[in-house]
Amino acid sequence: xxxxxxxxxxxxxxxxxxxxxxxxxxxxxxxxxxxxxxxxxxxxxxxxxxxxxxxxxxxxxxxxxxxxxxxxxxxxxxxxxxxxxxxxxxxxxxxxxxxxxxxxxxxxxxxxxxxxxxxxxxxxxxxxxxxxxxxxxxxxxxxxxxxxxxxxxxxxxxxxxxxxxxxxxxxxxxxxxxxxxxxxxxxxxxxxxxxxxxxxxxxxxxxxxxxxxxxxxxxxxxxxxxxxxxxxxxxxxxxxxxxxxxxxxxxxxxxxxxxxxxxxxxxxxxxxxxxxxxxxxxxxxxxxxxxxxxxxxxxxxxxxxxxxxxxxxxxxxxxxxxxxxxxxxxxxxxxxxxxxxxxxxxxxxxxxxxxxxxxxxxxxxxxxxxxxxxxxxxxxxxxxxxxxxxxxxxxxxxxxxxxxxxxxxxxxxxxxxxxxxxxxxxxxxxxxxxxxxxxxxxx
Amino acid sequence: xxxxxxxxxxxxxxxxxxxxxxxxxxxxxxxxxxxxxxxxxxxxxxxxxxxxxxxxxxxxxxxxxxxxxxxxxxxxxxxxxxxxxxxxxxxxxxxxxxxxxxxxxxxxxxxxxxxxxxxxxxxxxxxxxxxxxxxxxxxxxxxxxxxxxxxxxxxxxxxxxxxxxxxxxxxxxxxxxxxxxxxxxxxxxxxxxxxxxxxxxxxxxxxxxxxxxxxxxxxxxxxxxxxxxxxxxxxxxxxxxxxxxxxxxxxxxxxxxxxxxxxxxxxxxxxxxxxxxxxxxxxxxxxxxxxxxxxxxxxxxxxxxxxxxxxxxxxxxxxxxxxxxxxxx
Numbered sequence: 001x002x003x004x005x006x007x008x009x010x011x012x013x014x015x016x017x018x019x020x021x022x023x024x025x026x027x028x029x030x031x032x033x034x035x036x037x038x039x040x041x042x043x044x045x046x047x048x049x050x051x052x053x054x055x056x057x058x059x060x061x062x063x064x065x066x067x068x069x070x071x072x073x074x075x076x077x078x079x080x081x082x083x084x085x086x087x088x089x090x091x092x093x094x095x096x097x098x099x100x101x102x103x104x105x106x107x108x109x110x111x112x113x114x115x116x117x118x119x120x121x122x123x124x125x126x127x128x129x130x131x132x133x134x135x136x137x138x139x140x141x142x143x144x145x146x147x148x149x150x151x152x153x154x155x156x157x158x159x160x161x162x163x164x165x166x167x168x169x170x171x172x173x174x175x176x177x178x179x180x181x182x183x184x185x186x187x188x189x190x191x192x193x194x195x196x197x198x199x200x201x202x203x204x205x206x207x208x209x210x211x212x213x214x215x216x217x218x219x220x221x222x223x224x225x226x227x228x229x230x231x232x233x234x235x236x237x238x239x240x241x242x243x244x245x246x247x248x249x250x251x252x253x254x255x256x257x258x259x260x261x262x263x264x265x266x267x268x269x270x271x272x273x274x275x276x277x278x279x280x281x282x283x284x285x286x287x288x289x290x291x292x293x294x295x296x297x298x299x300x301x302x303x304x305x306x307x308x309x310x311x312x313x314x315x316x317x318x319x320x321x322x323x324x325x326x327x328x329x330x331x332x333x334x335x336x337x338x339x340x341x342x343x344x345x346x347x348x349x350x351x352x353x354x355x356x357x358x359x360x361x362x363x364x365x366x367x368x369x370x371x372x373x374x375x376x377x378x379x380x381x382x383x384x385x386x387x388x389x390x391x392x393x394x395x396x397x398x399x400x401x402x403x404x405x406x407x408x409x410x411x412x413x414x415x416x417x418x419x420x421x422x423x424x425x426x427x428x429x430x431x432x433x434x435x436x437x438x439x440x441x442x443x
Numbered sequence: 444x445x446x447x448x449x450x451x452x453x454x455x456x457x458x459x460x461x462x463x464x465x466x467x468x469x470x471x472x473x474x475x476x477x478x479x480x481x482x483x484x485x486x487x488x489x490x491x492x493x494x495x496x497x498x499x500x501x502x503x504x505x506x507x508x509x510x511x512x513x514x515x516x517x518x519x520x521x522x523x524x525x526x527x528x529x530x531x532x533x534x535x536x537x538x539x540x541x542x543x544x545x546x547x548x549x550x551x552x553x554x555x556x557x558x559x560x561x562x563x564x565x566x567x568x569x570x571x572x573x574x575x576x577x578x579x580x581x582x583x584x585x586x587x588x589x590x591x592x593x594x595x596x597x598x599x600x601x602x603x604x605x606x607x608x609x610x611x612x613x614x615x616x617x618x619x620x621x622x623x624x625x626x627x628x629x630x631x632x633x634x635x636x637x638x639x640x641x642x643x644x645x646x647x648x649x650x651x652x653x654x655x656x657x658x659x660x661x662x663x664x665x666x667x668x669x670x671x672x673x674x675x676x677x678x679x680x681x682x683x684x685x686x687x688x689x690x691x692x693x694x695x696x697x698x699x700x701x702x703x704x705x706x707x708x709x710x711x712x713x714x715x716x717x718x719x720x721x722x723x724x725x726x727x728x729x730x731x732x733x734x735x736x737x738x739x740x741x742x743x744x745x746x747x748x749x750x751x752x753x754x755x756x757x758x759x760x761x762x763x764x765x766x767x768x769x770x771x772x
Contacts, residue, residue: 082671083667116714236761237758238484238760238761238762238763241484242486245485249447250444250447254447273751276724276727276728277727280731281735284736285735299716299724301716301721302725305663305728309663309670309732314667348703355711
């Protein structure tokens with residue numbers, strides 16, 4: 001938890017000796033609070049004060065990494081309870097559990113499905129992140145299944161077993177991929193801690209409730225295992241929301257280090273709708289990673305889309321470069337459509353123009369990432385602005401005509417825009433879905 | 444370990460929709476929404492007296508632009524609003540119906556206020572669930588149609604909307620005269636929501652009779668804007684700001700079924716999976732996410748999506764009655 005200047009001042013010697021280069025201890029404290037200077041500049045700091053200050057510079061929720069290279073995933077290090085307060089930083093990792101009692105060919109087929117679960121929305125790739133292998137029977141089968149999965153995917157790995165020996169053998173063959181180990185419990189703590197320490201890998205720790213969990217993390221810390229992921233046992237959805245909310249509040253509001261870790265949630269429901277709706281709940285409410293069973297593309301597409309929404313920076317809407325985009329085999333006769341540079345507006349228009357199979361130009365006007373109506377209301381999408389962008393993008397050089405199509409919602413500006421820009425304005429449909437038939441009728 | 448609990452000073456207004464015989468109406472039951480003393484679903488923190496409620500959308504004309512998957516679920520019933528309403532209640536156990544008077548719009552049939560009033564009367568006779576009554580969105584026409592519809596439902600404590608910042612007076616007057624509640628719509632803007640609530644209450648309609656429509660976007664289509672506006676408004680309400688302390692109504696079906704992901708044929712996007720499931724899940728996840736941020740009344744379209752969301756609400760509230768509060772309720 002970040003300390004204020006005054007909090008820090010209380011920990012300083014208050015002698016105003018100036019050796020740090022500042023006229024007073026208070027001035028130095030203010031700089032420390034801004035993280036503009038190092039605490040080493042004060043030669044008279046007590047050991048205790050140093051410890052407090054160093055701890056306060058640690059993030060309240062530890063950053064844990066799984067995977068290496070291009071597959072490296074980061075979890076945790078969140079700073080707020082609500083996305084509008086700043087933003088959520090590290091998107092919830094979404095993965096799937098494969099049980100080792102499936103046959104090799106079933107595993108391969110499932111893995112193939114999982115590997116294909118990637119989509120593109122509003123110019124961003126959205127994809128799944130993790131594959132977990134869960135032991136159901138003897139250790140050797142688990143190791144073989146891990147081998148099979150590991151060689152068949154570049155996604156992050158989670159190894160799920162209660163047997164330290166089986167984990168150890170599976171880690172021998174996967175350690176360089178930096179898998180996540182699942183899991184330490186009250187019953188196997190020392191042995192699994194030993195494995196995590198030996199391989200220097202992140203470890204899930206599971207407990208029935210938050211008290212048990214914080215005792216376990218303290219114990220693991222003292223055994224030298226620092227990269228932890230928390231899990232509370234299976235319980236009903238509302239109780240899980242409570243746990244996840246408490247864990248985040250404990251870390252952020254109470255500076256409770258024992259619960260300052262990313263959180264894993266398992267969602268296993270044989271009804272694909274119910275599984276998705278539970279998963280959606282935890283994506284919204286603080287899960288750092290989520291492992292589920294179902295791999296239906298419609299389930300996963302909806303969850304990846306929700307994650308994209310929740311983890312979008314509220315201060316910076318996704319936006320496009322404001323410029324002239326040529327869609328398809330355009331000629332100097334192709335129609336010109338105007339929209340904003342809000343990614344959602346642009347990609348919605350783009351999708352429909354592509355669907356129409358009629359080559360066209362799209363001018364995305366710089367509205368600072370606002371949508372058509374919002375930008376119009378905020379005077380960022382005005383005849384002046386549009387005219388300015390038409391000139392900047394040299395649209396007149398790309399086409400030989402002077403006809404412009406504007407969104408139906410801003411029909412009121414047509415006259416004004418014609419006057420300002422010198423282009424002849426046609427009012428397009430209100431909804432992008434109307435674009436294909438609109439363009440066809442235009443021909 | 445000491446729990447991290449918030450001690451909220453404010454609470455969300457509790458709005459009752461529908462009036463029973465004892466309450467001067469003819470509904471079999473009334474429903475309550477809002478009344479929360481903490482953030483959504485934090486049962487152990489403080490009182491959450493009412494569940495989110497799902498309402499089925501019923502139109503006065505057969506919708507022409509609904510995707511096939513929706514049309515299939517209702518078939519011929521779409522042509523007869525009274526039969527459609529009845530079907531939702533009997534077949535799908537609808538708790539609330541949302542009657543949208545789309546056909547009064549000058550571009551969609553231009554039905555007269557008198558026709559719409561008669562329709563509301565017939566629906567009230569046929570079904571006994573509480574009603575939400577919506578205009579067509581054409582301000583000047585709504586100002587004729589909604590007072591007539593409101594009068595036809597006099598005493599039934601319906602929820603009528605939408606009042607907007609530059610068109611609320613006529614509707615507020617009608618709602619006041621006929622004993623209803625009102626939907627106050629603001630364009631994902633907390634300040635306009637407050638402003639409008641104040642304007643409405645200044646006319647004499649108490650804050651306990653206002654439901655906020657924060658104008659949501661569907662999953663993937665701006666959902667996060669409404670999500671955060673709702674969270675911010677709810678935090679303000681719980682911190683004591685009475686001017687945004689109202690339940691939220693979310694037009695989930697209307698938004699979700701406009702999404703490309705809900706409508707596109709599998710041939711167009713094979714990697715997205717089959718379309719009945721895709722459309723239904725789009726509506727379900729939109730609803731589930733908004734329940735997390737405080738949605739109280741969800742207006743939905745697909746019967747299977749409604750079924751799944753109702754089941755989800757049951758799951759969320761399964762043990763709610765046995766909860767003992769860590770702080771005083």
